[in-house]
Amino acid sequence: YFLFVSCNLMFMLKKERHKIIMKEINLHNTVLSVDLSELLNVSEDTVRRDLKELSDENRIIRVHGGAISKSLVRPFMADESIYAHEEKKIIASKALGLIQNNMILLFEGGTTILELATQLPKNMNLTIFTVSPQVAITLSDYEKIDVYTIGGKLNKNANIHTGASVINEISEIQCDICFMGVNAISIDNGFTDIDWETVQVNKAMIKAAKQTALLSISEKLNISKRYKVADLSNISYLITELDPKDKELSQYKKQIKIM
CATH class of the missing domain: 1.10.10.10 (Winged helix-like DNA-binding domain superfamily/Winged helix DNA-binding domain)
Structure with a gap:
């Protein structure tokens, strides 16, 4: 027994x-x-x-x-479910409000950024640089968008290109807005991640942009990981699926614009 x-x-x-x-x-x-x-x-x-x-x-x-996650590596497969997909659709829809015709944009990778790429209007003239091969492939269907892939070593943990060559290429770009996914974000520690190589690329992306928008489901709020990417004061927008008036966002409003 x-x-x-x-x-x-x-x-x-x-x-x-x-x-x-x-x-x-x-x-x-x-x-x-x-x-x-x-x-x-x-x-x-x-x-x-x-x-x-x-x-x-x-x-x-x-x-x-x-x-x-399987969805990070194979997001194009129909049988792969994307975690919190409906929330990510809402976030991407909000992010579209920042994009204007003839802008130069910088896209990171991940399922939320992929959703943003999918929702872009077909009639907009844009120039988009990306460190994500998946984002580049998604944008290949848009006739009016010029797409530039920033190549380097493929970081299989994040499915983006990383390394010194990537950081050097990013340093030569001046873009209007950088759109990035989030691993973890908190009031005290800001934007953090677990992957050192990804962090270095993210830092370079923030420096290359006039404005930076973080796209994050609310479950990633109030979480900290081992490596800091940036303080909230270095970020322009935090976009979640929540109503900007939601109480969970009240402390963040003091440091960053909420959408």
């Missing part, structure tokens, strides 16, 4: 761990084994076994040191 209860408890604990891991991956697209180990209060070996099982079930994609 004791053995049966113990095995059943272990199963329930594993099931709960898998649920938490999937939420973290859906929310942040990328997770590190060391961070999951701390969050779940289990060994990294246990986390690696959990990730292997989830990968074997075709629910995630394992990478060195962690895992990434």
Whole structure:
């Protein structure tokens, strides 16, 4: 009887761990084994076994040191569900309000930026630079948009190009607005991420733009990760699916424009 209860408890604990891991991956697209180990209060070996099982079930994609969301790597596949897709549609629709004809724009990557690219009006004349191969492919259908891909090493954890050559190319660009996705954002620590190479590219993108808009579902608010990208004072707009008057955004309004 004791053995049966113990095995059943272990199963329930594993099931709960898998649920938490999937939420973290859906929310942040990328997770590190060391961070999951701390969050779940289990060994990294246990986390690696959990990730292997989830990968074997075709629910995630394992990478060195962690895992990434399937929707981040294969967003064009019809059978892949995008986490919080309806919220991201609302965010993209709001972001469109900042875009005017003949602007020069800089797009990062991720599913929310892809949604913005999908919603762009077909009749607008724009020049768009992007570090994301997926965004570039999405924009290839627009006859009036000139698309420039900033190439470099493909960071498989974020599915954007990174490295010194990318940062150098970005430094030569002067754009009107930079649109970026968010891993985590908080009042105290600003815009943060878990990937060092991505952070360096993001910093360069902010410097290259007159204005920067962060596109984030509200679940990523009040969360901090290990590497800082920028203080909120260096960002022009925070765009979420929430009404700008929502109480959850009240503290952010003191530092940044809310849409």
